[in-house]
Amino acid sequence: MAERGGAGGERGGFGRGFGGGRPRGDRGRGGRRRGRREEEEKWVPVTKLGRLVHSDKIRSLEQIYLHSLPIKEHQIVDKLCPGLKDEVMKIMPVQKQTRAGQRTRFKAFVVVGDNNGHVGLGVKCSKEVATAIRGAIILAKLSVIPVRRGYWGNKIGKPHTVPCKVTGKCGSVTVRMVPAPRGAGIVAARVPKKVLQFAGIDDVFTSSRGSTKTLGNFVKATFECLLKTYGFLTPDFWRETRFTKSPFQEHTDLLAKPTGKLVLEEPERNDA
């Protein structure tokens, strides 16, 4: 027990407890830390959803999407979607004017995807390129969305294209995606082509308009477009949905009850 032998002269051998420490070079990295690598790999979940995923109660991302639960820890996505690959789209230097000249930071745009129906996009700014990229990857994982794929004509084999014509807009850039027959490939500019490859779409015709030179808007417009694929009501969704219980229901606020007795009775019943 390292803290017992602390240099508290007035305390004798009594422990310093909390609040006894001041930054000291010798005591910095104590015994329990076996190495930085081990700590980084171990994930201790902080949110309830994280705990459910950690204990394997939730097996797929789709369960989370079904109930629109906010994903706050990127390790959740790591665990449920193991084949995620990432790609840096652009590193853009941005500058801030200070008294002593200009301070440059780097803004990183990262796209992640598993080439099979999940894409995410993240943007992070930082003083160092590596930190910006790392932060952007985490943000991209937090923003992973499902992509719906469909057929152009005959429903043979696996879905390969968008289910219908969809369009997404951001700023002045609009991107329109049109279903394409098999073998057409992704007919798009370099930037959205990357995103669509990550999404797992094999064939699509695209058409864009506006100032596509601004990469931020262009990428975000394709992202919006992909988001809409599951928002489009097609005849197969006409059947009424049977709602299932979410892994954890959002807590409803208890209405303020005037009499104390009523409040006491309810929780007791719950406990029993």
Add this chain to the structure above:
Amino acid sequence: MSQEGDSMEKLKGLQITSLDDDEEEVEEYNMNEEEDDDDEDDDEEEEFVTLGFVEKPKNPWSLLRQLFPSKAGSVPAWLDPVNLPSGKACVCDICGEPLQFVLQVYAPIEKEYAFHRMLFVFMCLSMNCLLRDQHEQWKRHPEKPSRSVKIFRCQLPRFNPFYPNEPPRCDGTDKPSGTGAALCTWCGTWKGDKLCSSCRTARYCSEKHQAMHWHSGHKIDCQRMSVSSQSSDCPNKNGTTSANLQKVASKTLWPEYEMIIENESEPSAEMSEDKACTSSLVSKEKVDDTMNSLMDSFEGDDDRKSWASFQERIGKAPEQVLRYCRNGGAKPLWPMSSGQPSKADIPKCNYCGGPLCFEFQILPQLLYYFSVNNEVDSLDWATIVAYTCEASCEGGVAYKEEYAWVQLSSPSATVP
């Protein structure tokens, strides 16, 4: 006359300036403000924080009260073993159930009367109570505070009737100077005032625990206990080095852990840069709509920003469960930006009337270590922050109640 006065005031309000100058001045002023914000962030980073990690106790006797441990889960190691909290203080004010022990922190300060100083955290197991507690928490200066999370502070001078004056040897042979009060057989936490009427051996803190113990086995054991108690002495429940782990009958107590103390590693300059990054820092020439729109959806609103910086800060030591910092200017690390108390929300000390200051906060990793269920109605919080008397006042009750602020994770925005 008044009309003339009004028009004079209106004329005074008029200023003749050129529009361009105004805009430039405003923008430059904003830039200066941003710089000041950066400096403030840097200062905040330098607050020295001690972290608490949980580990399995090394020996069965490591967490007994004569060793002044910091621990989490199971039963508390009461500092003052005789003058325990009783009556209304032990129960949840909302549902009436006795509170369950969460953790205790050994945090002595440089005062003679607080040579030994321990802070205990208790909370009610029910999530419904925690939700109602949120309502109560936001009430300022209520007549009778009714909380489901309670924090107690106990302090003793070095020379006290309960423990020897010399430091413990930590080899399994330490004993306190006297025995403590008898504790409840079911929870092992609170004072066992009430006796079981048939065997006169089992003690309980409340009727509820007596009923629970009866139904889960005491009915059968009661006969045997009353016979054996006449022949031999009951094993003492406090302080002896014999195995006292089996004495608690309740199955709902959380697993026991020892709390290890470590300093937080120095935040690098890089960290503070990243934090300042979240405010707008694109230079004047490059500001355009694309930047703003991108930032809005991908860098998020206030809640997401505070969550992101919270994750970054704990990412260096993801297993931490407690953050301790009693310095004057210390601020807790808030996971959410909503649900934070203002200065006026924190009341004054109940006993001395002095102000309260932030001392430590409990993080949700503890729920993972306690293996709390993830059902609909199980406990879940974002952080519990403890505010204690700044002067750590002395006198009066042995266990003084302090103030707890609970922040729940808000069911907020969905994935974009």
